[in-house]
Amino acid sequence: MPFTRRSLFKLSASVALTAIAVDSSVLEPNSPKLVELTLPIKRLPAAWDGFRIAQLSDFHYDEDFSVVPLRKAVEVINTVKPDLIVLTGDFVTAPLFVSRRKKADEFVSRRNKAADLIDPCAQLLTKLKARLGLYACLGNHDASTDPDRIFNTLQSHNITVLRNHSVPFEKEGKRLWLAGVDDVINGSPDLDITLQTAHTLYSNEAHILEMLPEVDLLIGAVLVPGARAPKLISREMLRVMKPGSVFVDIAIDQGGCAETSRPTTHHDTIFEEEEVTHYCVANMPAAYSRTSTQALTNVTHRYVETLADHGVPGAFRRDPNLLGGLNLANGKVTHRAVADAHGMEYTDPKAMFGI
Numbered sequence: 184m185p186f187t188r189r190s191l192f193k194l195s196a197s198v199a200l201t202a203i204a205v206d207s208s209v210l211e212p213n214s215p216k217l218v219e220l221t222l223p224i225k226r227l228p229a230a231w232d233g234f235r236i237a238q239l240s241d242f243h244y245d246e247d248f249s250v251v252p253l254r255k256a257v258e259v260i261n262t263v264k265p266d267l268i269v270l271t272g273d274f275v276t277a278p279l280f281v282s283r284r285k286k287a288d289e290f291v292s293r294r295n296k297a298a299d300l301i302d303p304c305a306q307l308l309t310k311l312k313a314r315l316g317l318y319a320c321l322g323n324h325d326a327s328t329d330p331d332r333i334f335n336t337l338q339s340h341n342i343t344v345l346r347n348h349s350v351p352f353e354k355e356g357k358r359l360w361l362a363g364v365d366d367v368i369n370g371s372p373d374l375d376i377t378l379q380t381a382h383t384l385y386s387n388e389a390h391i392l393e394m395l396p397e398v399d400l401l402i403g404a405v406l407v408p409g410a411r412a413p414k415l416i417s418r419e420m421l422r423v424m425k426p427g428s429v430f431v432d433i434a435i436d437q438g439g440c441a442e443t444s445r446p447t448t449h450h451d452t453i454f455e456e457e458e459v460t461h462y463c464v465a466n467m468p469a470a471y472s473r474t475s476t477q478a479l480t481n482v483t484h485r486y487v488e489t490l491a492d493h494g495v496p497g498a499f500r501r502d503p504n505l506l507g508g509l510n511l512a513n514g515k516v517t518h519r520a521v522a523d524a525h526g527m528e529y530t531d532p533k534a535m536f537g538i
Contacts, residue, residue, distance in 0.1 A: 215256040217263070226399060228357035237265035237313065243276045243324070244304035257310045267352075268313040270342065272322025272366070274333060275300050298329035305340040315352060317342045318361060326369035347376045391416070395423050403440040404433040409510070409520030416441035418457060426458040435463040499536050506532045 227234075237260045242249065260268065278293040311317055319342050325333045334344050343350070345363025352359045364372040384390040395401070401424065405412045412434040421430065421443060434440040443456040446465040454461050468475035486505060490498045499505050509517045515530035516522040522529035532538075 215252055215259060217259050226397065228355075228359075230355035230357045231359050234359070235263065235265045235267070237263065237268045237311075238271060239268070239308075239311075240271040241273045241322070242270075242304055243273055244300045245276070246300065246303070249304070250307070253304075253307050254310075257307065261310075261312050265313045267315045267361070268311050268317045269361075270308065270317060270319040272320055273324045274304050274319075274322070274337075275324055275328055277324040277327035294328050297324075298332050301333045301336045305336050305342060308342060309340045318350070318363070319344045320363035321346060321366050321370060323366050323368040323370075326366040330366075330370065345377075347371070347373045349377055388415075392420060392423070395420060396425070398424065399428050401428070401430045402433065403431070403444075405440040406434065406437065407520065408507075409518045410437070410524045412437040412440045414440060414442050416443075418442045421457040421459050424457070424459050427460070429460045429462065432461065432463045433467065435465055439463060496536050499532070500538055503533070503538055506536075506538070512536075 239256060239260065242253065244253070275297045277297060308317065319337055321330055321333060321344065334346060337344050345361065346365050347363075349360055349362035352361065362377050364370075364374060364377050366372065384394070401416070403412075403416060405415060407413065416430070421441070424430075430441065430443075432439045432441055432444045435444055435446055439445070441461075443459075443461060444463045445454070445461075447454065447461075447463050449464055449470055452462060452464055454463075464470075486498075486502070486508075489502055489505070492498075493501055499509075506517075509532050510521050511517060512530075512532060512535060515535065516525070516527045517530055517532040517535065519529050521527075
C-alpha cells in the first residue's frame with residue numbers, strides 16, 4: 184500500500200425534523216444508511232493504518248420519532264466494530280420560530296424542555312461500542328438550549344465531550360490526536376485552547392528546517408504592523424519539502440513571508456515553485472465577503488462612531504488607540520513602521536494632535 188489509511192464510517196442516525204413537518208411519507212426513519220469512506224493520510228504512522236472511526240451526527244432526539252432509528256443506527260455501527268466513535272452534535276433541537284411577542288419565560292421553558300431530552304438520547308447512545316470509547320462535541324442546537332447540562336449529562340454516561348479540548352491516543356509509541364471545539368455559531372470556540380495540549384515547537388529557523396521534510400502543509404502567518412513581512416522561508420528551505428506539498432502564505436498582503444511568494448487572485452489561485460504548490464491569494468477573506476465584512480464591522484464600528492461623533496482630532500483625544508491606525512496626517516508619515524519601511528521621516532501623531 185503506497186499510503187497509510189484510516190476508515191471513517193458516517194451514519195445519519197436521525198430524521199430531519201423539518202422534513203417530518205413537510206411530508207413524513209417521504210422518510211425512511213427505520214432504515215439508517217451507512218457510508219464508508221477511506222481517507223488516505225500520507226503521514227499517518229503505520230501503527231494507525233486501518234484505524235476505523237464511526238461518526239454519528241444530528242440526532243435531534245424526539246421521543247416519538249428518534250428511538251427506533253437510533254436503535255437501528257446503534258446496531259449498524261456495532262456490527263462494523265469501530266476503533267473509535269465520534270458524535271458530532273445536535274443531540275437535541277432548539278426551539279425554532281419563536282414569536283417576539285412570546286414572553287421570555289415561555290421561551291426559556293421551551294428551551295429547557297428541549298434540553299430534557301438529552302438524558303434518554305444519551306442512554307441510547309451508551310449502547311454504542313468502540314475499543315477507544317465514545318467522544319462528542321456540541322452542535323448549534325445544543326449550544327442554544329442548555330449546553331452545560333448537555334455536556335454534564337453526556338459526561339455522566341461515559342461519553343467524553345471535547346469542548347475546546349483535545350486528547351491523544353497512543354499505539355506503538357505513535358500518537359494520534361482528536362480535537363473538538365465548542366460550537367462555532369452559538370458557543371465559544373477557541374482553537375488556541377483546544378490545541379494547547381498538543382505538541383508544539385517554538386517558531387525558529389532550526390525547528391522549521393527540522394520539520395519541513397515531513398510536512399504536507401506549511402502555513403506562513405507573519406504580521407509586522409505597518410511594515411513588510413520578513414522573508415522567513417527561503418527557496419532553499421522549500422527544496423527540502425516533499426514534492427506535491429502545499430505552502431499557504433497568509434502574509435501575502437504584507438509582501439509574503441517566503442522568497443518564492445507572489446500575489447495570486449481568487450480566479451487564479453495557485454502556482455508551483457520548487458515542486459511545492461503555493462497558495463498566495465491576496466485578500467483571502469474576500470472569498471467570503473459578506474461574512475468577513477460583518478466580522479470586520481463588528482470590531483471597527485465603534486471607532487467609526489467615535490470619529491463621526493467627535494471629529495478626527497477629538498476622536499484621537501477621546502480614544503488614543505485610534506492613533507495606531509493612522510499612517511498619514513497633514514502630509515506627514517505618522518506610523519513609525521511605515522516611515523521605516525519607506526525611508527521617510529516619522530512624525531509623532533501625539534505631538535501633532537496635542538495628546
